[in-house]
Amino acid sequence: MLEADDLALERGGRQLFSAISLRVNAGELVQIEGANGAGKTSLLRILAGLSRYGFSGQVRRRAPQLFLGHHSAVKGLLTPRENLAWHVSGEAGNSGAEIDQALAAVGLYGYEDVPSHTLSAGQHRRVNLARLYLSRAPLWLLDEPFTAIDRVGVTALETRLAEHLGEGGAVLLTSHQTVAVPHPLRSLDLATGLLT
Template sequence: MSKPLLAVVDLFCERDERTLFEALSFELAAGELLQIEGANGSGKTTLLRILSGLSNDFEGAMYWCGEPIALAKDDFLSSLLYFGHQPGVKGVLTPVENLQWYAAIHPALSADKILPALEAVGLKGYEDVPCHSLSAGQGRRVSLARLYMNTARLWILDEPFTAIDKHGVIAKEALLASHVRSGGSVILTTHHDLTACGPVTKINLDQLMGT
């Protein structure tokens, strides 16, 4: 049997003397979509930041393809695309310039796909407009364009449907489904009902803590 892509064992995190989660264990296989659920403040974003290597404020162990993540860090980070709750777009730069910057620092992002990616998220014609002139939804779509540019095996997405219209939601669901069908994996938080993404595994942090 092949090793899981990502394995989490007995994860524990405390914040402001309050336990967010404990004894959290799961495995994520290639081609699997995992949805993290829970009320606001339950620790969803904190968990995604831990899984992405952006926070060391936890106890427990994580493994990438059977190896401790600390020993497989380069392969893990090059195989990961993290999409945070904030869009992470620089207002003084244009959509093209923002995506060029992302492509320069992440090996899984292809600069050759910038223009098709912007068209895919409905920003054709806005390629050279400074992002501070765009709406909040358009700014978030600049960041979401990275999903159309990348070859990362694991996507970790924090509320990717926020500030996206109905047509954008349909397009993102189709993109997630395509990524999973091709053997990629996704961990995400969302209040959206993922009806078009195929089988979804769920972990509810409130239920885990008995709240």
């Protein structure tokens, strides 16, 4: 679903990473690992085609993708329902019932119509993660998806990732925690460039 060859990125006169090559196939989860400032988010944005920085190497995406960034892209003046309708409008015509089901799946039942600026940081994150229940893209690129969610939310997210992988999807993510899914889990170490 995704191939990258010999990726390298220098920023501010500092080499963040080099010689990064990987293949992500259907049913696989690849976790990008590295210290803070190692370039995990920069690599993920390169792989998503969203990088603002010049880099060397090649990326080939062979499947439609969904990208969720580290910061929740939730508009405070919109309700959770309106945020999701706006986000998914370019990908598919999800019904109000589907959006409500996605919000319920992430524990936001009853919050569908409140202004999002009244929600906590964790609830903002859950609004963003509800997109995982609406997306039909087979390739998911997720930047720190476990940030600001509680243990119940972590378990629900791991279950959703496992469902997506079981349906033939693929996931590439950054996270500082171990991800528990019953599917092939590989790690890409930015310091060494090794994919294991």
